[in-house]
Amino acid sequence: MVPPRKIAAVTGGNRGIGLETCRQLAKRGLKVVLAARDEAKGRAAAQRLRDEDLDVDPARLDVADDESVRRFAEFLRKTYGRVDVLVNNAGIMIDTNDSWSDGAASALKAKVETIRQTMETNAYGALRVIQALLPLMPRDGARIINVSSGMGQLTDMNGGWAGYRMSKTALNALTRIFADELKDTGIRVNSICPGWVKTDMGGAGATRTTEQGADTIVWLATERQVPTGGFFRDRKPIPW
Ligand SMILES: NC(=O)c1ccc[n+]([C@@H]2O[C@H](COP(=O)([O-])OP(=O)(O)OC[C@H]3O[C@@H](n4cnc5c(N)ncnc54)[C@H](OP(=O)(O)O)[C@@H]3O)[C@@H](O)[C@H]2O)c1
Incomplete structure (x- = not known):
């Protein structure tokens, strides 16, 4: 019997690392659901x-909106009946958007509202999507990959960018929490740092291509045996 086609859902799939992740996963034979908060951009x-x-x-998905996440999960259930790979890639970095910002986004003046908004997408967004999709994830090796950042590493924590840093540290905590709670299910949960990637977020000065940025995500999604509860860059574990 031919095994059922694996289904992958990628949040923030319309551009940058998310778009390249969709491409690489589809090239490996997975059926990919490219989720985007703007329907027209997602379709294009x-x-x-x-x-x-x-x-x-x-598919349409705003990870910061409960109702949108509920509808996304319902769409996946009705259309495919399962999700084998979830990539929580959607993310924002808005610390420098505040009018006072000195370019380094000092925590001395950071606005709580900016941090709250960042957490809503980067951390709570991933939490919402994981909770909503878990009932659709088979207990035989499904994968959750949280796209985090070296800026969330406590072992390398520096000043500035408080909202972004806090959100990625929180996302890493979610990785550990879910990995532990799901350890007997076969579902693997990991964080990755893509490195500094040329995207709208990373900017033109970044050193990596989106192909390089997506590589560790795709590896964790498709490799036969992967650990759970880890943080990886370039397919190697890195400290939290
Ligand atoms: N680029 C880097 O150097 C770098 C380094 C470390 C980690 N990362 C992480 O990698 C991930 C992808 O980053 P990127 O560089 O590809 O950034 P990007 O080009 O700015 O793309 C971000 C994506 O997230 C989507 N998004 C934002 N808020 C959303 C929401 N509420 N619901 C659904 N989608 C939402 C955006 O959608 P719209 O088009 O609608 O805005 C876009 O598709 C992020 O989590 C980022 O933190 C990037």
């Missing part, structure tokens, strides 16, 4: 990948 991005002969469906 999915069409781009379909034009490359890849099997990618668009």
